Amino acid sequence: MKIVMLNGQNHKGSTYNIGRMIAEKIEGENEITEFFFPGDLNHFCAGCYKCIEDFTACPYYDEKKRIIDAVDEADVLIVTTPTYCMHMSAPLKAFFDLTFDLWMAHRPMGSMFKKRAVIVSTAAGTGTKSAMKDVEDCLFYLGVPRIYKYGMAVQAMNWEGVAADKKEKIGKAAEGIAKKLGRTGSPSVGIKMRFMFGIMKMMQKKGWNSSPVETKYWQDKGWLDGKKPWK
Numbered sequence: 001m002k003i004v005m006l007n008g009q010n011h012k013g014s015t016y017n018i019g020r021m022i023a024e025k026i027e028g029e030n031e032i033t034e035f036f037f038p039g040d041l042n043h044f045c046a047g048c049y050k051c052i053e054d055f056t057a058c059p060y061y062d063e064k065k066r067i068i069d070a071v072d073e074a075d076v077l078i079v080t081t082p083t084y085c086m087h088m089s090a091p092l093k094a095f096f097d098l099t100f101d102l103w104m105a106h107r108p109m110g111s112m113f114k115k116r117a118v119i120v121s122t123a124a125g126t127g128t129k130s131a132m133k134d135v136e137d138c139l140f141y142l143g144v145p146r147i148y149k150y151g152m153a154v155q156a157m158n159w160e161g162v163a164a165d166k167k168e169k170i171g172k173a174a175e176g177i178a179k180k181l182g183r184t185g186s187p188s189v190g191i192k193m194r195f196m197f198g199i200m201k202m203m204q205k206k207g208w209n210s211s212p213v214e215t216k217y218w219q220d221k222g223w224l225d226g227k228k229p230w231k
Contacts, residue, residue: 001026001028001029001030001031001075001076001182002030002031002033002073002074002075002076003023003026003030003031003032003033003074003075003076003077003078004032004033004034004035004070004071004074004076004077004078005019005020005023005032005033005034005035005077005078005079005080006035006037006067006071006077006078006079006080006092006095007019007034007035007036007037007080007081007092008037008079008080008081008082008088008089008091008092008095009036009037009080009081009082009089009091010036010037010038010039012159013082013122013158013159014082014122014152014154014156014158014159014162015080015081015082015120015121015122016080016159017159018080018120018122018150018152018170018174019078019079019080019118019120021170021171021174022078022118022120022150022174022177022178022181023076023078023178025174025175025178026076026178026181026182027178027179027182028182033070033074035067035070037089037091037092037094037095038091038094040063040066040067041060041063041064041067041091041094041095041098042091043059043060043063043094043098044094044097045094045097045098045100046059049210051100051101052101052106052210052211052213052214053211053213054213055101055107058098060098064098064099067095068099068102068109072109072111073111074115075115075116076115076116076117076118076181076182077115077116077117077118077139077144078117078118078120078181079092079117079118079119079120079135079139080119080120080121081119081120081121081131081132081134081135082121082122082123082131083121083122083123083126083127083128083130083131084131085127086126086127086130086131087127087130087131087134088121088131088132088134088135092135093134096135096138099138099142102142103141103142104141104142104143104196104197104200105141105200105203105209105210106209106210106214107213107214107217107218108142108143108229109142109143110221110229112142112143112144112229113143113144113145113186113189113193113228113229113230114145114186114187114229114230115144115145115146115187116144116146116147116148116180116181116183116187117139117144117146117147117148118147118148118149118150118177118181119132119135119136119139119147119148119149119150120150120151121135121149121150121151121152122151122152122153122154123151123152123153123154124153124154124155124156124157125153125155126153128151128152128153129151131151132149132151136149140192140193140196141196143193143197143229145187145188145189145190145193145230146187146188148177148180148181150173150174150177152166152170154166186230189228189230197228197229201218201223201224204218204223204224205224
């Protein structure tokens with residue numbers, strides 16, 4: 001199984017350690033690939049819209065493609081973000097901004113509809129729910145049908161400072177999440193995603209899109225003729 005970790009920080013703090021723990025608890029022979037933001041992609045979207053016509057025209061194409069290719073091939077995504085001012089970290093948000101042309105409204109990757117993902121967030125106190133909701137929205141519109149979430153108020157500034165009883169609780173939760181992520185076969189696609197995909201299909205058919213390039217992409221995939229990316 002191929003596992004890709006998208007880490008919304010460069011350092012390996014509590015959030016990262018929980019995400020890595022989950023990855024290592026997934027049974028089987030697994031390949032784990034890690035990316036760190038801003039270390040592996042330190043750019044903000046320029047709003048040039050060049051990617052709408054041509055993915056390769058993005059000013060940061062070379063850096064972005066390496067990550068997107070790994071995500072495309074992954075079976076499982078583990079997204080980690082510390083809670084920064086009640087939301088996901090700015091570097092992680094910058095990465096997701098640079099993927100907007102791959103959202104359902106534009107040219108989604110068919111592989112995304114067959115993945116499982118987990119979002120991990122920690123905070124000294126409150127804020128993990130809103131941080132995870134930020135990431136969940138991004139993953140949903142990229143097409144990921146099965147998204148788990150794990151937030152924890154660690155009450156510490158680093159992993160070493162987390163109390164032993166909390167780490168034990170985290171370890172048990174990580175085992176449960178790892179079992180869900182390690183299931184074989186593609187996850188079922190829920191009603192909400194089926195409905196949203198249908199709306200986007202209608203938009204493409206009516207020409208309510210950003211570019212004819214998008215309509216051609218949907219046509220080439222067969223999605224305008226009844227095919228579904230999750231089948």
